[in-house]
Amino acid sequence: MGKTIIEKILTSHSGQECQANDIVVATVDFVMGQDGTSPLAIRAYENMEGQELFNPDKVALVIDHSSPSPLEGVSALHTIMRNFAKQKGCRIYDIGEGVCHQLIPESGQVGPGSLVIGADSHTCTYGALNAFSTGVGSTDLAGGLVSGKMWFKVPETIKFVCNGVLPAGVYAKDLILYLMGQVTADGCTYMAAEYTGEAIQALSMEGRFTVANMAIEMGAKAGLMEADEKTFSWLRQFTEQEFTAVSADPDAQYHKVLTFDVSELEPQVAKPHRVDNVSPLSEVAGTPIQQAFIGTCTNGRLEDLRIAAAILAGKKVHPDVRLIVAPASRKVYLDAMNEGIIQRLVEAGAAVVTPGCGPCVGTHNGVPSDGETVISTANRNFKGRMGNSNAEIYLASPASVAASALTGVITDPRQFMK
């Protein structure tokens, strides 16, 4: 019987011919933790009486969720991570380096066919590189650090076939928000998503990361894509390591195959307080906003900043709006500086903050006030997500956020693209 991508990766990593619903123990190629999860993982590691890491070269800790530290308590947790990394000899990405889900792909250590666990739910992002990559909690992470292995129930797969061509002004973010609205927040629970079709193939790697990143918002264990020339040429910027593409067999068994045509898609938003509360942006156009945020592991990449800067160039952010920009990594920040993107954003009135997760997870760098409305390029709009449960969050593409920052109300970006 044919296999899906995830069945093939779990077969190759467990040494056991497996299919959906089997339980396997698989070797992992890379293990990652961030500052919200690693301190507890280190505690669990000690509790397991772990001695050496299974392989320090395949482990990274990332300080990105509260970075630089806004509080004494957080500083103490960061110290635990720095000491552990020093003692065990693994890589630590410290403040200013960026968001884990940008840094790990940029490290070149993950590619087609890799199996990765990360103690962060958005670890599914590397599915864009044709890797099986999934979020785990701190104790599972500790198990991975000790043994280099993890147990998995092999998930069934839902295949998303996206046909057609995205219209101008409509982006990967609009596509994944639309899919979210269609399948809902538990539409892929316990399952993997495979995204395919000409609309996915046409996306840049940045756009593919955006789509894979939000697989978890549907409850999925992974959001996988096929590898093509774009995947390999993107990886060649960062590594000489050879990877082999993993494709699904033509007779692979899917839980469901969903087919969409994206040619008529409009800009989308997820409305408060649910990621699957999705509508065309036009339904809420004109809603006043007080804060706009461009960044995160969903949409803080060079292409995202470039799109936003093109809309903001030579204009000023609305006087009643605060625009916050957090590049996804130091590399993204530097590339954006070299292209003049940061200059254009700052001249328009943006506050550029240190690469990291802060505003999205409500730790610092932009907690909204009571009764305020935020439009953000992040992946979650739960009540309280940005640090205040009396604020409302709309999720949208970088173009829509930039356009809204100019007008002070939720705005279709296509009016700035004529």
Next chain:
Amino acid sequence: MKFQGKCHKFGNDVNTDYIISGKYKFKTLDMNELAKHVMEDLDPDFYSKVTAGDFIVAGNNFGCGSSREQAPLAIKHANIGAVLAKSFARIFYRNAINTGLPVLECDTDLIDAGDVLDIDLSQGVIINRTKDMKIAVKPLPQVMIKILHDGGLAPHFRKHGGFNFD
């Protein structure tokens, strides 16, 4: 393991930000401190309403969102005996088993807020005392039973030196 307690009821898609907000969880590893803020954005008085051994009862997709293990830990430290839901998000489910918080998949439409339940974990039986009714529980995978039986993943590793499901 047997529990008796009363039920606190929530809806579908209770995410881990609602269980324990990011604004608290990044600051400390003190779970007793985090426990005071459990479910705060859904019910600001929740922590003070809980009597030790009470149950959280919810709909579909409980624990969706972030991978924070502080979510099951804070629930456990708020003295909740078990969480019952129609379905759980997968990372939360694994985290709960790994840290020893009992999680049971069952038809929670058969339970109302305030109902008193008897739960026998080893038998996988829930009795709704208030409604005088037995409620079926979806069994755990064998792997998870083994981990639970060893007392969580860390004791499992101490005992076996790694994953051992044979």
